[in-house]
Amino acid sequence: MHEKHLTYFKVENFKRFDSFEMNDIGQFNLIVGDNNVGKTSVLEALLFDKETMNFTHRLLTVLFEFRKVANNTQNPIKLFLGSKPENPKFFISYHNKETEEIVLGKIVLRTASGENERIAEETYNTETAKEKIPYVPFHLGYDQDLITYYSKAIQKSRQVKKDFIFALKALVPTIENVEISLDSDTPILLISQTDKDEILPLSLSGEGTIKLIRILMKILVNQGKRLMIDEVDAGVHYKKFKDFWRTVLLAAKENDVQLFMTTHNIECLQYFKEVLEETEMIDLQKEARCFEMVELPNGSVKSYTRGYEEFANAIDLGNNIRGGKL
Amino acid sequence: MKKMTIFVENTTDMDFLRKLVKIIYNHDLSDQRGVGGFILMSGAGNEKSQNKAYFEKSTDSGCVNLVFEDADYKNNSTYGFEKQKERLEKLAEELNFDFFLFPNHQDDGNLEIILENCLSKRASEIVACLNVYHECLEKKGLGHKNPKTYHNRWNMIESALLDIKKPEKRDFSDEQIWFIKENPYLAPLINFLDQYFTSEPSLK
Known part of the structure; x- marks a missing residue:
């Protein structure tokens, strides 16, 4: 795994979480759990991002x-960095339809190189373009x-374009070329x-094809970084x-992209397991993780980590790994 | 009654325990595969390596964890009662569970030994017939055609007494074949369960 990839993640005072952590993170991480648990x-x-403005943007x-x-000017959405003191290190106000306050507390990440990262107090380097955000929303076609x-990211290199089109053949076996029209x-x-x-x-293609194209493009522009994909299975037959x-x-x-992917879909989990059993994929098993998010009786949310073997065993035996209240 | 998660080796263990608890305590255990229901562990020795997350989640969710496994027989690949007990006692502290080893938390053996001791009088008579049949097959060198396994034998008993070839699921509440209620052989198991279950009134 790339030395910049996360192996541990903890967030405090973020949205519904007082405190939430993920241990033993791999390169390919599935996040499962009930609706509204906070995936x-x-x-x-x-x-x-260590650069505060990048993160807030x-x-x-x-x-x-x-x-x-x-947007609603009457009820602003508020973001604090720090623990919401009287004079927060950082504060930004945005406008929101309903009153909602987002408090960003301490965030600690540990990377594969053992380096600890903490929020920096300085604010600079704004990164506003949404295409740069390492996130694939579930509904965006x-x-x-x-x-x-x-x-x-693609058409500037013949080899990258060739690899990209080859990868797309997984969902569209007859694909020959992708090009930009200026007509x-x-x-x-x-x-x-x-x-x-x-x-x-391309807009006439199926949702699954567009989803795969979006994911592949995001992977290419986020080399050596992490990418978050919401409801990774959405639109895929x-x-x-x-x-x-x-x-x-x-x-x-x-x-070298570290993936964090949410899903509810049992077939998606089963095929994830089956693909990793294939000869050319076995090496990737050691980097596969499944995080089951569960709301505990006291209202807190905890994640339970399963490595590939534990995850595969649970799938094979039909034991529930997708969370849900008792 | 506290919420509980029951860890077993396979579906036969699960089916038997569900029926036993229903017959003895009139309590319906969920057959859901997950915390608050049953977790299948696919054999002994997988408690920590394959199921640690379930033990943690169950404990965090306020459930009691109960483990049922075969004591097995001491040989190269399995433990026997003493070794199994020693192994699970160490793990129980870490994973927070109580456990019972089939057949009676005292001797080597397995669930099949319990079930053999739970056959009705009529079913035991069929067993006597089948013993003669198997002896005869073996003499003729045909033993492998219909091996003398517990599950084979129970299938043949069910076929003889219930007029069905092979049931989809073994029904341990069928008194033509199984003798569960007030069976003295089950006393150690029921003593263990008494710590966690209380009888619920019947709705008759």
Whole structure:
């Protein structure tokens, strides 16, 4: 695993969590649990960046752009860094439909190199472009950001483009080329397939194909970093899960990307296990983890870590690993 | 009654314990596979390596953890009662559970020994017939065609007494075959369960 990848993560006073930690993190991490247990909030906390403004911009972009928390000047959303003292180290106010206060407390991360990272007090280097945010929301289909990814990360290198199209064959075996069209006012992505004469807009492709394209592009632009994917299974047909997993995991391995992915789907978990049993994938087993998030009787949320063997055993025996109240 | 998670080796253990608790305490144990129900462990020796997260989650959720495993027979690959007891006593402190070793928390053996001792009088008579049948097959060098295993024998008893070839699920409450209620052989197991279950009134 890349030495910058996380092996431990703890967040305090973040959204619904007083304190939440994840131990023994691997490179390929599934996060499962009941509705409203806070899986997506964990992904949001993992947007953490030592540069405070990067983190707040990432977080706010996810909340406003992806999760559609509406603006309302009467009821601001508030972000603090530190433990919400009278004079917080950092404070930002945004506008929200309903009164909601987000308090960012202490965040401690431990990387594979053993280095501890803490929030810096300085604020600089704003990173506003949403295509730079290492996050794949579950509902986002075709959007203009894909053009940016494609032009910046893929089409500049023949080899990268070749690898990208090869990877897409997992879901679209007949795909031949992807290109940008400038024929209309707004550039669009087109795909050509060996079995079709017309070259069609990518936006007409199925949700699963667009999802895979988005994930692959995000992996390519986040080399050596971490990527958070909400509801990784959304839009993928169960018969394509194996091909989907093989493609995503190999691309992440090749590009040293650490993945954090939420899901509710048992078939998605089963195929994750089965793909990792394949001869060429066995090496990846040691980096696979499943985190089961559970709300305890006292209202706190705890995660239980399963390595590949424990996870695979539970799946094979039909024991529940997807959380839920008793 | 406290919430509990019951860790067993396989589905036969689970089915037997559910019926036993229903017959003795009139209590319906959930057949859900998870904390608050049953966890299948796929054999002894997997408590920590494969199931640590379940023990932790169950304890954190306020459940009592009960482990039921075969004592087995001492040989190269299995433990026998004394070794199993010693091994689980050490683990019980770390993973927070109480345990009972089949058949009676005293001798080497397994769940099959309990079930053999829970056959009804009528079923035992069939066993006598089957013993003659198996002896005869072996003399003719055909023993391997229908091996003398417990599960084979119970299938044949069910086939003879219930007029079914092979039930989808063994019904331990069927008194034509099984003798559970007031069976003295089950006393050690029931003494153990008494610590965690109380009889619930019947709705008759």
